Amino acid sequence: MGLIIIGAFFTLLVVWSISVRQKLIGMDENINNAMGQIGVQLSARFDAVSALVDLVKGYAVHEAQPLLETLKAQRIVITAISTPRDVKNQEEVISEVLEKVALVAEQHPEIKADENYTKCLNAVDSYEKMVCTSCLIYNDSVNKFNRELKIFPASVIGGIFGLWQRDYLETV
Numbered sequence: 001m002g003l004i005i006i007g008a009f010f011t012l013l014v015v016w017s018i019s020v021r022q023k024l025i026g027m028d029e030n031i032n033n034a035m036g037q038i039g040v041q042l043s044a045r046f047d048a049v050s051a052l053v054d055l056v057k058g059y060a061v062h063e064a065q066p067l068l069e070t071l072k073a074q075r076i077v078i079t080a081i082s083t084p085r086d087v088k089n090q091e092e093v094i095s096e097v098l099e100k101v102a103l104v105a106e107q108h109p110e111i112k113a114d115e116n117y118t119k120c121l122n123a124v125d126s127y128e129k130m131v132c133t134s135c136l137i138y139n140d141s142v143n144k145f146n147r148e149l150k151i152f153p154a155s156v157i158g159g160i161f162g163l164w165q166r167d168y169l170e171t172v
Contacts, residue, residue: 017157020153020154020157021157021161023148023154024145024148024149024154024157024158024161024163025161025163027141027144027145027148028145028163028166030141030144030145031138031141031142031145031166032080032081033080034134034137034138034141035078035079035080035081035082035087035138036078036079036080037134037137037138038078038082038087038131038134038135038138038169039077039078039079039080039082041127041130041131041134042078042087042090042091042094042131043077043078044127044130045094045124045127045128045130045131046071046075046090046094048120048123048124048126048127049071049094049097049098049101049124050068050071051120051123052098052101052117052120052121052124053067053068053071053097053101054068055111055114055116055117055120056101056104056105056108056111056117059104059108059110059111059114060104060107060108060111063100063104063107064104067097067100067101070093070096070097071093071097074089074090074093075090075093076089076090078090083167084167084168084169084170085167087135087169088169088170091131098124105117135169138169139168139169142166142167142168142169143168145165145166146165146166149163149164149165150165
């Protein structure tokens with residue numbers, strides 16, 4: 001009888017451990033998915049910024065060419081395994097290019113008068129809002145995961161299976 005109770009206890013312990021592990025892995029996958037979504041939105045934003053720079057190139061070739069080269073050289077693809085630092089670096093590149101585009105537009109008022117310029121700016125702003133929304137989802141997922149990992153005994157099970165707290169995305 002005693003062996004049955006001990007066996008049942010260990011069976012319950014194993015089933016419970018597997019359940020906690022599965023929950024943590026699901027939460028970790030939600031974080032990876034959120035980072036992937038950020039990557040999709042950042043890629044679209046990069047494309048919109050590139051289109052904007054191409055438009056500016058039609059008015060100010062010498063100013064736009066270095067901006068295009070900067071975009072191409074410093075662009076990395078954000079994937080599910082990217083870090084919050086990767087996202088911040090990409091946002092900094094985009095912000096820097098947009099600031100320079102704004103300066104060129106100030107020097108060449110005819111750029112601002114172009115309807116396509118306005119459309120491109122609106123697209124860039126739209127993708128920026130989507131990136132912000134994706135970042136909120138990512139941080140919310142990280143918050144839930146990290147909170148779960150702080151609770152004993154989930155912290156022990158997470159550690160056994162190599163699941164550690166994740167970093168939050170900081171605003172640029």
